[in-house]
Amino acid sequence: MTTTTTLTPVTPTESPQSTRTPADRLQAETTAVRLRIRWPGTRKTLSRHHRQRAADTFAAQGDSVSVSKKLIDTGHPTFRATTAIRTQVVEYWKRTTLPYVEPGTRLLRRRDLTDFDTRMSAYRDELAAAVGELNRHYSDLIEGARQMLGDLFDRSDYVDDLRESFAIDWDFPSTAAPDYLLQISPGLYQAECDRIKDRFDEAVRLTEQAFAEELGQLVGHLAERLSGQGDGSPKVFRDSAVTNLREFFDRFERLNIRSDDQLDRLVEDARRVLSGVGPQELRDQAGLRQNLSRELARVEASLDGYLTDRPRRRILRPAR
16 A cells, blocks of 8 residues: 655745744745846956067066956946946845845845835936946047057957946846645655755854844944044044944844844944934044943954854755
8 A cells, every 4th residue: 555645835934923933034024136237348368479478578478477458448437337336236235135045146025025126127227328328438438448458459359339238137036945846756845945944044144144244343443433543633434434333223123034132132232332422423522432432342342252152053955
């Protein structure tokens, strides 16, 4: 007599709230978002002939020298405008998401999905407009490269139209075991579920570590700026040393997965220390500077201890 066992897929949202782990909650409340950026190369390795000529200048062997040429003036205002948009895109993607184990992929809270897609679409439109403006100056940039590169210039290094060379794309890859595996092989399906669970366990650890390290850097920087003197005068610090910390607190509140009570307490401690204190007050009141510097140094030491002593989560199982 043969007995057939059927596994029914269970999503994290079906688990009782009291028994759900941080990894379960993270998987239930987020979706993976993958960012891809296509960008043209601005440098190219010299041909063997030109590389040998460069090597001959120093009596070196050609194969031991690596030399490249700059194809385009990246300092041109139109090119810098495209680069600025790329920087904004990457910063926004990182600022609104949590770490994940797949390169180029992070975790986005599902409640933020619509806002994220709207903002990214706006960035894509901005980039298209900026590339269009760059393309209008493209012939001038090529001519400038011809003059700068001399004998190294090669028109075949340049496409005829730049607009296909730039792109920002994003998608939402699945982080769940595919249902068809359940029908083919319940064992394989369960193994894939276990592998994905391990990945979210690791994502929790990466999230905790990323928050703690960022807070440590921000707190350490402000504490260093507030302590001591430079050239006989208090060290100069920018408003961003304070505002960046406040922005961190807001982002932590919005993205925190509540996986570590100790980390929550450390963040709240730092928030309390900085509460009601503004940059100008710190510049004007030496006593306030000194007191805040001591308090921040204490928080920094606690964060160092947290990062050193916190237990490691289990190691990811190899893919099967």
